[in-house]
Amino acid sequence: MMTFVKLRYLILLASLIFPVASIALTKQPNIILVMADDQGWADTAYNGHKLVQTPHLDDMAAKGFILDRFYAAAPVCSPTRASVLTGRHPFRTRVTNHGRYIRPHEYTVAEALKSAGYVTGIFGKVHLGSGQPGSDCNPSAMGFDEWCIGLNFFDMNPYLSRNGKVEQRKGKGSVILIDDTIEFLRKHQAGKKPIFAVAWFPSPHTPHKEKATDPSLYKGIRNASYYQEITLLDEQLGRLRTALKDMEMAENTILWYCSDNGGLLKESSGGREKKGSIYEGGLRVPGIVEWPAKGLKGKSAVPMSTSDMFPTLLSMVGIQAKFKHSLDGQDMSGVFWGQRKSREKAMGFWHNFEKGEVTYSDKLLKDIMFKQKAAKPTPHNPYRMSKDVHKFPSYGIDTSTGHSAWNDWPWKLHLIDGQKYELYNLEADPMEKQNLVGNPKYKQRVQRMKTELQDWMKSVIRSLNGEDYLEIKSK
Helix, strand or coil: CCCHHHHHHHHHHHHHHCHHHHHHHHCCCEEEEEEECCCCCCCCCCCCCCCCCCHHHHHHHHHCEEECCEECCCCCHHHHHHHHHHCCCHHHHCCCCCCCCCCCCCCCHHHHHHHCCCEEEEEEECCCCCCCCCCCCCCCCCCCCEEEEECCCCCECCEEEECCEEEECCCEHHHHHHHHHHHHHHHHCCCCCCEEEEEECCCCCCCCCCCCCCCCCCCCCCCHHHHHHHHHHHHHHHHHHHHHHHCCCCCCEEEEEEECCCCCCHHHCCCCCCCCCCCHHHHEECEEEECHHHCCCEEECCCEEHHHHHHHHHHHCCCCCCCCCCCCCCCCHHHCCCCCCCCCCCEEEEECCCCCCCCCHHHHHHHHHHHHHCCCCCCCCCHHHHCCCCCCCCCCCCCCCCEEEEEECCEEEEEECCCEEEEEECCCCCCCCCCCCCCHHHHHHHHHHHHHHHHHHHHHHHHHCCHHHHHHHCC
């Protein structure tokens, strides 16, 4: 029988010969979620763009796992970000459009990982709440130990809130974001805790003031400024990946890249329409995952969405979580190992239910910075501290305002303004041109999908009205 001393000796010997394998076995993987702001599915060279240069994304795609039919949960930024954090359709969390705050009653992936021993940090564009200290809608309340954020997109010389203290930073916002992320990783790389970092780019959102390393790139080409910012964020992704290698962290880090909604150009959106639309061009986005320690490599066309990220990540790292509310996402980790060839749940989408709210990040944070320096009460209180997250509306259960859709691959049923239905077979008709809703051949399918979509919308309204938080509403 092997003695404990011999066993320890063999483990030590293995760690000297195979240090990376030892790390993978003895420590939970780090997790880094990287998200672009307004990059379409085809706004990458690896997906066939003829002009835009994305060598680091291309390398990540070649070495990692491509999610070829990856969807943002919404066609605009804030709702999709809420879906990443909660695994739920964003309407349930009160984030019905851009500029809305996520309810503090929600259970987030950061809270789940933190309770499992992770150190957590978020950097860049958050657009889900306040950057002020004391708010129950700032990143601390979302489960993050450290943060340096903008309230919305930002460009050159941005004002950012670092753990509640606002400062102006010099340089390109997308570079600063990665500076902060790498600083966080270096700070905790030697610690006992695994790391969870969220790095959300402010680019390539308009007004496209940032430039890539070569400012002459794309000169004379239409949409040059858009391509410049895509190449810039690609450069910064490359810098992050290099830093992970230099810190010997890359091997046992899950690095997940995606965008928050479809792109700004119809021709490279990857489907019909673009950002702001429930058609494919507004929802389909790039998706790549790396995890070298597990040999994660390949490509899948199984539909997945940003709502799936929470349960999928927990499953990947072996964490059993008791979710406080029902999820729209599901554990899709089997896709990576070839064990899952389809979804169990269809995916529901809904947009233009309520108007968004304008958030001028630099203006708001600049005001706060000057008040903080003068030791005066900070402005924008109380509304900007929590907005309406503690109020529960009373929408009718059959409310169907806006544009919704039910994706039961390969079929997708649209409901527009509560009246008009459209049905498409995405496999045969990826551009959603041939409406099959009136075809008698699909009468039963249409009726079944109508019922499923309507039932799902009713459940979303119940959540929006606060039925997931009955114990809170009763106080």
